[in-house]
Amino acid sequence: MTITTEDTGAPGPAAAGPGRPAPWGRIAARASRPLGRRSVGGLIGRPIFWILLILFILVPCASSLLLTISPRLFDQGSQWFTLTYLRQALTGATAIAITNSLWVSASAAALGLVIGFPIAWLANRTTLPGRRFVAGSMWLVLLLPSWLPALGWERIVQADGVMYRLGLDWPWMTHLIMGPFGVVLLLGLRSVPFTYLAITAGLAGLGQEFEDAARVHGAGRAATLRLIWPMLAPAIWSALAIGFAESISDFGVAATLAYNSNFSLATYQLYQAINNFPPSFPAASAIGVLLVAAVAIPLALQARALRGRSYQMLSGRTRQAVRRELTGRGKAAALAGLGLFYVIALGVPGFGAVSASLLGDYGGSFSITLVNYQALFHQADQFGPLERSLAYGFVSASVTVVGGFIAAWLLAQRRQKSSRVLDFMLLAAVALPSVVFGAGYIFAFNLPVESSLGINLYQTATLLVIAYIASSLPTSARVLVGAVSQLQPSLRDAAKTHGAGELMAWARGVLPLVSRPLTMAWLLTFCGVFLELPLSQLLYAPSNPPASVAINDNLSTYHFGIGMAQSVLAVAIALAAVGIVLGGYRLLAPAGWRRIGAASRG
Amino acid sequence: MADSISVDVVCKAFAGGSLALDEVSLSVEPGTFVVLLGPSGSGKTTLLRCLAGIEHVTSGQIAIGGKTVAGGQVHVPPDRRNLSMVFQDYALWPHLRVRENVAFALRRSKLTRTEAQARTLAMLERVGLGALADRYPNELSGGEQQRVALARALVAGTGLILCDEPLSNLDADLRERMRVEISSLVREAGATAVYITHDQAEAFALADQIGVLQKGRLIQFGRPEEVYTRPASPFVARFTGLAGELPVRVTGQAPGPGASGPRASGPGASSPDAALPDSAIEVDVAGPALLRPFRARAGHHLAGADALLLIRPTGVRLSGTHNGDHHLAGVVADVAFRGRGYEHAIDIPGHGRLTGVFAATRAERGETVGLRLEPAGCHVFSATA
Numbered sequence: 001m002t003i004t005t006e007d008t009g010a011p012g013p014a015a016a017g018p019g020r021p022a023p024w025g026r027i028a029a030r031a032s033r034p035l036g037r038r039s040v041g042g043l044i045g046r047p048i049f050w051i052l053l054i055l056f057i058l059v060p061c062a063s064s065l066l067l068t069i070s071p072r073l074f075d076q077g078s079q080w081f082t083l084t085y086l087r088q089a090l091t092g093a094t095a096i097a098i099t100n101s102l103w104v105s106a107s108a109a110a111l112g113l114v115i116g117f118p119i120a121w122l123a124n125r126t127t128l129p130g131r132r133f134v135a136g137s138m139w140l141v142l143l144l145p146s147w148l149p150a151l152g153w154e155r156i157v158q159a160d161g162v163m164y165r166l167g168l169d170w171p172w173m174t175h176l177i178m179g180p181f182g183v184v185l186l187l188g189l190r191s192v193p194f195t196y197l198a199i200t201a202g203l204a205g206l207g208q209e210f211e212d213a214a215r216v217h218g219a220g221r222a223a224t225l226r227l228i229w230p231m232l233a234p235a236i237w238s239a240l241a242i243g244f245a246e247s248i249s250d251f252g253v254a255a256t257l258a259y260n261s262n263f264s265l266a267t268y269q270l271y272q273a274i275n276n277f278p279p280s281f282p283a284a285s286a287i288g289v290l291l292v293a294a295v296a297i298p299l300a301l302q303a304r305a306l307r308g309r310s311y312q313m314l315s316g317r318t319r320q321a322v323r324r325e326l327t328g329r330g331k332a333a334a335l336a337g338l339g340l341f342y343v344i345a346l347g348v349p350g351f352g353a354v355s356a357s358l359l360g361d362y363g364g365s366f367s368i369t370l371v372n373y374q375a376l377f378h379q380a381d382q383f384g385p386l387e388r389s390l391a392y393g394f395v396s397a398s399v400t401v402v403g404g405f406i407a408a409w410l411l412a413q414r415r416q417k418s419s420r421v422l423d424f425m426l427l428a429a430v431a432l433p434s435v436v437f438g439a440g441y442i443f444a445f446n447l448p449v450e451s452s453l454g455i456n457l458y459q460t461a462t463l464l465v466i467a468y469i470a471s472s473l474p475t476s477a478r479v480l481v482g483a484v485s486q487l488q489p490s491l492r493d494a495a496k497t498h499g500a501g502e503l504m505a506w507a508r509g510v511l512p513l514v515s516r517p518l519t520m521a522w523l524l525t526f527c528g529v530f531l532e533l534p535l536s537q538l539l540y541a542p543s544n545p546p547a548s549v550a551i552n553d554n555l556s557t558y559h560f561g562i563g564m565a566q567s568v569l570a571v572a573i574a575l576a577a578v579g580i581v582l583g584g585y586r587l588l589a590p591a592g593w594r595r596i597g598a599a600s601r602g
Numbered sequence: 603m604a605d606s607i608s609v610d611v612v613c614k615a616f617a618g619g620s621l622a623l624d625e626v627s628l629s630v631e632p633g634t635f636v637v638l639l640g641p642s643g644s645g646k647t648t649l650l651r652c653l654a655g656i657e658h659v660t661s662g663q664i665a666i667g668g669k670t671v672a673g674g675q676v677h678v679p680p681d682r683r684n685l686s687m688v689f690q691d692y693a694l695w696p697h698l699r700v701r702e703n704v705a706f707a708l709r710r711s712k713l714t715r716t717e718a719q720a721r722t723l724a725m726l727e728r729v730g731l732g733a734l735a736d737r738y739p740n741e742l743s744g745g746e747q748q749r750v751a752l753a754r755a756l757v758a759g760t761g762l763i764l765c766d767e768p769l770s771n772l773d774a775d776l777r778e779r780m781r782v783e784i785s786s787l788v789r790e791a792g793a794t795a796v797y798i799t800h801d802q803a804e805a806f807a808l809a810d811q812i813g814v815l816q817k818g819r820l821i822q823f824g825r826p827e828e829v830y831t832r833p834a835s836p837f838v839a840r841f842t843g844l845a846g847e848l849p850v851r852v853t854g855q856a857p858g859p860g861a862s863g864p865r866a867s868g869p870g871a872s873s874p875d876a877a878l879p880d881s882a883i884e885v886d887v888a889g890p891a892l893l894r895p896f897r898a899r900a901g902h903h904l905a906g907a908d909a910l911l912l913i914r915p916t917g918v919r920l921s922g923t924h925n926g927d928h929h930l931a932g933v934v935a936d937v938a939f940r941g942r943g944y945e946h947a948i949d950i951p952g953h954g955r956l957t958g959v960f961a962a963t964r965a966e967r968g969e970t971v972g973l974r975l976e977p978a979g980c981h982v983f984s985a986t987a
Contacts, residue, residue, distance in 0.1 A: 230697050
């Protein structure tokens with residue numbers, strides 16, 4: 001029977017349905033597959049992949065959370081089990097920081113929704129001029145690390161900042177931005193792209209027929225709106241949950257604007273617990289546990305709000321919604337609002353960064369100078385970090401895309417138990433704030449036992465790059481899993497059946513279909529790593545700082561001009577990389593590859 | 603109370619200038635079940651949406667129940683047209699339970715909450731979903747969702763029910779059962795119905811009147827029998843089911859059946875056909891594929907013209923090749939068992955293939971067979987039509 005199944009490839013008599021082989025058939029087919037045809041990847045690759053995942057994702061994640069209750073496990077105390085550090089984290093300065101983080105994150109998520117929802121609606125449901133550019137610009141806001149706009153704003157409004165040197169003596173503005181309001185504003189703006197993407201997805205599924213059905217069955221415009229509005233509840237909750245999670249795990253604003261405003265946030269408190277002398281790893285771990293618990297709050301609220309209800313509305317025949325024609329006045333108001341958003345989110349901090357990079361560090365005048373850029377190109381210790389980050393970004397993105405593709409491939413095999421475990425592990429890693437993840441790396445790779453074994457990874461560029469890869473892999477896998485899930489095994493089989501070898505079958509039958517998502521995943525990782533701050537700050541090799549650390553060091557030592565010049569150049573390099581990669585893809589990829597990507601995108 | 607419908611020279615152009623409806627006119631008596639039939643892009647959905655008030659007409663006029671609802675400066679919004687609709691993908695609001703979805707349509711009825719609830723549950727019982735009233739749409743099968751959509755359309759007792767390809771998402775077996783349910787429930791409600799489909803079998807099974815649309819124009823509007831036996835154009839004939847077509851030349855004009863004299867003559871001529879309408883014109887045709895002249899019906903005078911002989915599946919049957927009463931000879935290309943007999947695909951050498959040729963007995967693949975044509979199922983059109 002086994003031989004029959006293998007030879008004919010036809011479903012056996014116990015097939016569960018047309019064309020569906022019986023389980024025993026599959027097992028038999030696997031068992032009877034010649035050993036020589038099993039790829040090296042199948043035999044060795046999968047276990048190695050899992051070992052790497054466990055070593056560089058699971059162990060640091062678990063370490064970052066376990067250390068607080070079992071310091072002795074990590075040689076950080078005498079107790080095998082204690083709740084002391086968790087209790088301490090709920091008192092004093094840490095408690096204030098956590099409380100601040102909670103309300104600031106909730107406010108930022110709400111602000112992100114208030115701004116992002118109308119933008120998504122205008123871009124998707126109206127005839128707003130220039131609506132096609134909204135999606136692209138949202139990606140720009142998303143790709144910029146949060147500390148960059150924070151520093152831009154800071155350099156505008158802080159004492160001796162651009163605002164004062166332009167003759168605008170507005171201390172109220174300084175107080176407004178350099179405080180909780182400014183922190184909420186910047187984190188809220190940071191949440192806007194997430195809200196935009198979530199609401200856009202919700203609106204895409206909300207076909208015109210739901211509105212038509214309401215109108216035809218007697219509902220006026222207002223009643224139709226009341227009926228349809230709750231159908232966006234999942235998207236709204238999703239936007240709020242992502243906005244909250246992103247804000248509470250943010251380190252960029254916490255380490256720059258918030259810190260410089262003496263406004264304490266939990267992520268920076270965690271960093272300080274590690275960075276102070278003597279460091280308190282258990283205390284840092286306790287904050288990490290509380291941060292993870294906080295991330296779970298909106299998810300729990302979301303699950304509770306949507307429990308028992310169904311919002312499944314996509315069908316294969318969903319009718320595209322009709323765009324509303326905006327009146328002249330409506331268009332003007334919408335464009336003004338959108339313009340204001342871009343001015344606050346990108347324009348002001350961009351102006352702050354560029355203008356500050358063109359000013360000397362001190363003085364009352366607004367005289368333009370290129371001295372900071374000259375210093376940047378003539379001092380190796382100033383340009384070196386940019387080169388270093390460029391190399392880190394290139395290596396990390398290349399490795400991450402390969403790993404992300406493998407992970408996505410495994411995730412797409414949903415029936416296997418291992419893929420569900422992988423799914424959970426990657427989701428957990430996505431939810432873990434970067435600063436907690438970085439702390440986990442310190443806890444896991446700074447153990448005396450490793451030194452005794454001759455493994456000295458801590459404070460090396462290698463560990464930093466590994467951390468970059470491990471932290472980017474979950475997101476990369478998520479980006480790729482959609483495209484990979486759509487790959488039918490028959491595509492590769494068809495190529496092989498028609499004479500292609502294993503490698504050629506992948507190259508000709510599979511790669512073209514995922515080339516665009518792979519390119520996008522590479523870019524996302526590259527941009528994320530190139531200007532990454534929390535992992536860099538915690539794990540960089542001494543005397544070899546990456547760009548983000550060097551910029552912040554310059555700013556903290558009052559070298560504002562050169563720090564800002566580094567920022568401006570870093571953003572220019574990131575944008576140039578995006579342009580080169582996308583342009584290269586457009587010019588070099590075969591027409592068929594581009595067509596597939598474009599079709600799946602549209 | 604069923605509503606009449608009057609559509610008068612309605613045009614609908616979309617942004618970009620594409621004309622979805624081109625001077626469509628029709629008149630529907632109250633209580634009639636109208637099916638609009640046509641391929642994708644023919645304008646049937648647009649016409650339905652204009653009736654619903656979801657789309658504005660560009661020109662022309664629509665009246666429902668004698669009241670103008672669209673035309674000129676008038677556009678009565680959908681919620682004030684007092685009609686209901688079954689959507690292609692049902693458009694059930696996913697966050698409302700089944701009973702809430704159905705009860706929504708009663709909002710115009712000004713019923714008390716208790717009355718509305720009772721009526722909703724009664725309607726759900728009527729469509730066999732009383733036990734599922736508290737479920738959400740995604741907890742129902744496709745057929746059950748379809749019935750909820752139908753219950754929502756029927757519950758308010760509106761005078762006009764519109765159905766936008768409501769069976770297109772169902773599998774074949776369920777489709778047939780739901781077709782019967784729709785037919786009986788709508789007729790029981792006594793409402794006028796406008797139902798669109800691209801499935802000719804569904805159209806003929808449901809309709810009191812069929813309208814065939816092509817590229818935004820209403821090509822033919824009439825009883826199903828008329829549309830089938832006297833298609834207005836080759837397009838209508840093809841869209842409502844053909845076995846195949848052959849090039850012929852009209853060799854003579856025969857007097858109509860209303861005239862005196864024999865209706866058919868000569869060897870192999872068809873027997874008198876009671877179904878042939880009085881106004882039909884009969885023409886004699888000959889062609890390279892025809893073994894002998896044949897008399898068929900035509901829409902208008904075609905003497906001496908190159909023409910097309912369009913053959914319905916009912917217009918051709920297998921016969922032997924020995925007794926000489928066949929019009930065509932061909933080779934069996936394929937045969938399919940259909941329960942009550944066999945459907946054959948027959949290759950006519952040099953002239954293509956006839957499909958759906960039914961016979962009680964099976965002819966084997968490769969076998970040479972004779973084919974006898976029946977005038978009632980054969981239509982002659984000008985080759986340039």
